[in-house]
Amino acid sequence: MVAMRHWPLHQLDIKNAFLHGDLEEDIYMEQPPGFVAQGEYGLVCKLRRSLYGLKQSPRAWFGKFSHIVQLFGLKRSEADHSVFYCQSSPGKCVYLIVYVDDIVITGNDATKIVQLKEHLFSHFQTKDLGYLKYFLGIEVAQSGDGVVISQRKYALDILEETGMQNCRPVDSPMDPNLKLMADQSDIYPDPERYRRLVGKLIYLTITRPDIFFAVGVVSQFMQSPHVDHWNAVMRILRYIKRAPGQGLLYEDKGNMQVSGYCDADWAGCPIDRKSTSGYCVFIGGNLISWKSKKQTVVARSSAEAEYRSMALVTCELMWIKQLLQELKFCEVARMKLFCDNQAALHIASNPVFHERTKHIEIDCHFIREKLLSKEITTEFINSNDQPADILTKSLRGTRIQFICSKLGAYDLYAPA
Template sequence: KYALDILEETGLTDCKPVDTPMDPNVKLMPNQGEPYHDPGRYWRLVGKLNYLTMTRPDISFPVSVVSQFLNSPCESHWLAVVRILRYIKRSPGKGLVYNDRGHTDIVGYSDADWAGDASDRRSTSGYCVFMGGNLVSWKSKKQSVVARSSTEAEYRAMAHTTCELLWLKFLIQELQFCKVGHMELVCDNQSALYLSSNPVFHERTKHIEVDCHFIREKILSGIIKTTSVCSKDQLADIFTKSLRGPRITYVCNIVVNRGRSGRYRGALERSDPTPQW
């Protein structure tokens, strides 16, 4: 209902749907083209889309991108917002369904797009966290500093995901909701995983020593277990970059169907065969 209300408000109820919320071939930049004639409309619509991301993780990345131009939106930025709406028009009833799967394991997928922002070369971190096989937390955010390597970008993303895993554990304990199962951090970058367990620092990584020690402390204490996954099965990929239609559909189905193919590790292997996305 909320998605349909946004489409009606903007006069796009009869627009032509698209299969991606953002064109992978388009790179948005500040001051790109003519200034948009109604900045207030841009602000209001982006705010509504931000609210919609609470139940639509598939639009988190494009909404985070268009949110970066609130100070001075241009026509190209407005067109990017319209594309998100055309994507929503394709399936306005999408959402998340939660089921009791008989366990409380917490699994977090962490990813980063190194130097993906063409304007300042900062990387984008993304994560999605599952509890009991259900998606409970996700985020797409540009990193605050420029990473000097893909390993550094991935490692900073791992640090953010680790904080989220620990916060969820402490929250559940505080609420006395249930006993938390094991916690798992999944990443597709072998160098970052190696760095998380190897105490040796070198010239290109010593400046991220604080993050390194933070994650390593949690791993050595047995609080968090790290797991490698191939790039094809990296579920956080959708939170770091604009993807093509088949890839978005593939990841969205896995995120909600909890790895029903049996290829995914940890809590996601305990899956429900019924599609819900």
């Protein structure tokens, strides 16, 4: 097991990243207006370096960056191609994460990190931003007790842009009694504004699992939003105003147990009667992955809806296990899957198929295979203690606060 309590996070930024990427194959472009060679109309230019705006540029840049990083000795993760890692010595490791030209480096080998930075400096025009504080709109606060991530500035910018900075806060992002329909009110006059705002709220869910379900509901009406849909978005903003600095706390809780919680709201959508799946995954008691998604088929029973949700979180658990084992981050013991539906748990452990389950045979075989290999164990959890409940339906304020405390929600800016 690797303890990462004292690992610092370093941030780097590479300038003009695409211009440094050598092309992996011959690429041609039309001669730009004003630079056409005399008498050579209809010809094209062969590019020696990638240019901004071309669809090949990101691939060319990432290929160049990957080659340089691997020359240093880092390996690219097969589970996540944006992650590079190396085991410098027994118990010592370095991890690098890249998003376009923004880089985060962490690990417990300070010497190797310094050498990696110098290697990048020698190949790219790179700026060392020091300890990680702000990355892709996410604010990071580090201390010896843990790490807090939030999007306070991003949330305040949304409130200011919409004129909601002085609005009256509410204790829930969506009214539990509200069922949004496609054509239940007048058409909203500015659909582009609606789409931009909902898109920004989707990005805010990176650190706010408590608004994931509500944002998912309003995002279903992007094509033709109505006034009621806009009012639902405004309620989400009023909920955000209640605690714009709320984020997630990550701390060392003394274990590295991987556990997943899944839930489903059977036939919850009033339009097509499809169910909503929700799951959240914890490592060592810290929330690292969550999702709320409408199912693609209509479930014929609540057990079937819950079972499809179990299959969804099982896929996520297997990917997380692959990533952790590849990075040698920790020894992954048997993962736990918690569900609050007894019928779904019995289907998972019972190898007999009958007419009520034969149409979900693939999901049954997938989950059952993981249970038989003892990679995952299933356990029952009471609905009152189910943290994934917040990802499948609208809840009351007190219930939201209870689940947020279980998810590790933390407001660094709350008054003491």
